Amino acid sequence: VTAALAAPLAAQAAPTVYGQLNLSIDMVDQESSGDVSPAPGVQTVDEWQVNSNSSRIGVKGEEALGNGYSAVYKAEWAVAGDVAGAPDLTGRDRYVGLKANWGTLKLGAFDSALKTAQGNVDQFNDMNFTDMENYFSGENRMHNVIGYESPKIADALTIKVNLQPGESTATGDDGLADGMSASVAYETAGLYLALAMDKDANNGAYNSAAGVGRDAIRLVATYTMDALQLGAMLQTSESANEGVGGFAKADEKGVLLSAAYTMGKNVLKGQVAMNNVDYGGGFEDDLTFIGVGVDHNFTAMTKAFAQVSVLSVDVGGPAPFVGTDTDDTILTVGMQTKF
Secondary structure: OHHHHHHHHHHOOOOEEEEEEEEEEEEEEEEEOOOOOOOOOOEEEEEEEEEEOOOEEEEEEEEEEEOOEEEEEEEEEEOOOOOOOOOOOEEEEEEEEEEEOOEEEEEEEEEOHHHHOOOOOOOOOOOOOOOHHHOOOOOOEEEEEEEEEOOOEOOOEEEEEEEEOOOEOOOOEOOOOOEEEEEEEEEEOOEEEEEEEEEEEOOEOHHHOOOOOEEEEEEEEEEEEOOEEEEEEEEEEEEOOOOOOOOOOOEEEEEEEEEEEEEOOEEEEEEEEEEEEEEEOOEEEEEEEEEEEEEEEOOOOEEEEEEEEEEEEEEEOOOOOOOOOEEEEEEEEEEEEEO
């Protein structure tokens, strides 16, 4: 009897527990270089910090259901690796879904198709100060999402679609796809190309951030040749609700270039990005990011790293208005281990 009861449990594969801890020591120098208070040259932040960079823990798995179907699931939490206590274990990706030869359909909260389309173009992904979310929009983890991901077509092409219901009768956002994100990615022989778009997409629950959604188009390309990887990204975006409810124009046009070179256990990497955000009436922000770094991979799971970066924001406006420009210089050394 015991064996008969245990047999169905044995058929379900044990879940995979995984995670990573990424901690760094950061020298943070944030300085005003504008024409208004604080005066030019005033350091608003000049300190050493210990930070956790997208540390996480999660559980994921897949259960065969028969006839080519399987159930997939994932629950992931952010871990505050630099503090003991709250805030800790905040939500990241989580979903349950059905997988078959036609693809995977899932429900939950997870990264948008536009965000995942970045592939490996961001050489400083997941870092507090240097992840490209600091100077580009579109890095959304969408809530209340219906997601579809195709199998790899012809061993090269993958399609993703996310639909986000508004869940708000009061605002009229009561449809099945008030927000949407989609991407098409082509990957073969070291070449990765992706085209992605957002329609009224935002970071979080749609109805808790109604009106702040954005429409975006992102084009990504990376090419790996032996030890060298080159990458580029173009992005344009705009407010999906410009002029409605007081939401202003915020048209974005940006470009990112990146490179990485592997020498044994060491990886040298660099990145340059420029982004212009136009608010209309002559008001605009020009963001410029320059970063270089080196990773030393002790193993496939553990590495040490060092990075230095500068993020400059030039705030412009017509007379008599003037901008409060800022220059952020970050020096980082740290360690990451995965499990």
